[in-house]
Amino acid sequence: MHDTPAPLWVFGYGSLIWNPGFPVAExxxxxxAGWQRSFCMWSIHHRGTQENPGLxxxxxxxxxxxxxxxxxxxxxxxxxxxxxxxRERELISSAYLETTVTATxxxxxTIQAVVxxxxxxxxxxxxxxxxxxxxxxxxxxxxxxxxxRDYLWSTVTHLHDLGIADxxxxxxxxxxxxxxxxxxxxx
Numbered sequence: 001m002h003d004t005p006a007p008l009w010v011f012g013y014g015s016l017i018w019n020p021g022f023p024v025a026e027x028x029x030x031x032x033a034g035w036q037r038s039f040c041m042w043s044i045h046h047r048g049t050q051e052n053p054g055l056x057x058x059x060x061x062x063x064x065x066x067x068x069x070x071x072x073x074x075x076x077x078x079x080x081x082x083x084x085x086x087r088e089r090e091l092i093s094s095a096y097l098e099t100t101v102t103a104t105x106x107x108x109x110t111i112q113a114v115v116x117x118x119x120x121x122x123x124x125x126x127x128x129x130x131x132x133x134x135x136x137x138x139x140x141x142x143x144x145x146x147x148x149r150d151y152l153w154s155t156v157t158h159l160h161d162l163g164i165a166d167x168x169x170x171x172x173x174x175x176x177x178x179x180x181x182x183x184x185x186x187x
Contacts, residue, residue, distance in 0.1 A: 004079045004080045004083050005079065005112070005114070006076070006079050007025075007073050007074070007076070007079070008073070008074040008078075008079040008082055008083060008114065009071050009072065009073050009074075009103070009111045009112060009113035009114065010022075010071070010072045010074065010082070010086065010113055010114050010115070011030065011032060011069055011070070011071050011072075011101055011103050011113035011114070011115040012069050012070045012071075012072060013037045013057060013059055013067050013069035013070075013115075014037070014056065014057035014058075014151075014155055015056075015057075015151060015154070015155065016069075016070070016072070017069060017070050017155065017158045017159070017162070018154050018155065018157075018158040020072050021085060021086075021089065022072075022074055022075075022078060022081075022082040022085055022086070023074065023075035023078050023082070024072045024073065024074065024075065025073045025074065025075045025076060026072070026073040027070050027071070027072050027073070028070070028071050028105040028106065028107065028109070028111075029068065029069075029070060029071075029105070029106045029162055029163070029164065030068070030069065030070065030071040030103035030104060030105045030106065030111060030113070031066055031067065031068050031069075031103065031104050032059070032066065032067050032069070032101045032102070032103050032104075032113075032115070033065070033066045033102075033104075034061065034062065034063060034065060034066070034101075035059040035060065035061060035062060035065055035066070035067050035101070035117065036059070036060055036062040036065035036066070036067055037057055037058075037059060037067045037069070037166065037169075038057065038058060038059075038060040038118075038127065039055040039056065039057055039129070039134045039138070039152075039172070040055075040057075040058050040060045040118055040125060040126055040127040040128075040129070041055065041056050041057070041058040041095055041096075041118055041124050041125060041126065042054075042055065042095075042123075042124040042125075042126050043055060043056040043124075043141070043143055043148065044093065044124065044143070045092055045093065045143055045144055046092075046143045046144055046145040046151075047141060047142070047143040047145060047146070047147075047148040047151050048137075048141040048142070048143045048148060049141075049142075049143055052140070052141055052142075053137070053141065054137060054138060054141030054142070054143055054148035054151075055126070055129075055134055055137050055138055055141070055148065056148075056151065057155065058095075058096065058116075058117060058118035059115060059116075059117040059118065060117075060118050060120070060127055061117070061120070068159075068164045068165075068166075069103075069164070070162065071103045071105060071111050071113050083114065086114070086116070090116040091116070093122075093124060094119070094122065095118065095119055095122040095123075095124035095125065096116035096117060096118060096119065097116065097117050097118070097119045098114060098115075098116055099114075099115060099116075099117055100112055100113065100114055100115070101113055101115050131168065131171060131172060131175070132175070134172060135172055135175035135176050135179055136179065138151075138152055138172070138176050139176045139179035139180045140179075149176045149177075149180055149182070152169070152172060152173055152176055153173055153176075155169065156169050156170060156173045
């Protein structure tokens with residue numbers, strides 16, 4: 001994308017849900033079709049390292065899939081700065097591709113939103129890991145923004161707060177709690 005849309009809507013499905021990092025004028029729970037939220041990207045910066053990579057969420061194309069998340073409308077006048085900040089944050093290793101999706105808000109509105117999806121040709125793509133393998137990796141990885149498990153638990157907690165069900169992430173959070181011995185952790 002080269003032009004900055006106004007209004008600028010951004011679709012969040014992972015850490016953007018609980019840490020958008022830009023001034024938000026409006027947020028609404030929304031669904032995108034044709035994509036699934038998945039721990040399909042190696043994290044070598046934020047939640048892991050080159051030596052001990054973690055996993056982070058990405059949208060992975062799935063023709064029959066869908067993902068519930070949050071559509072954020074950037075505050076008027078901040079569109080260009082918001083897009084620049086998101087590109088710096090999300091495109092750190094070029095494993096994500098910036099695209100636009102059609103999101104359907106819970107209130108019925110149709111929203112065109114910028115989103116960052118996994119580049120399946122990128123070396124950091126790791127689609128197809130079993131849930132048990134994902135749990136093992138997440139339980140043991142730490143990167144520049146902290147423990148990989150905290151990223152998972154924050155995402156799950158905020159999805160619950162928004163009334164968004166994700167049984168796969170719930171199972172994963174429970175398994176990581178068991179593996180890490182942190183049975184009191186939220187999420």
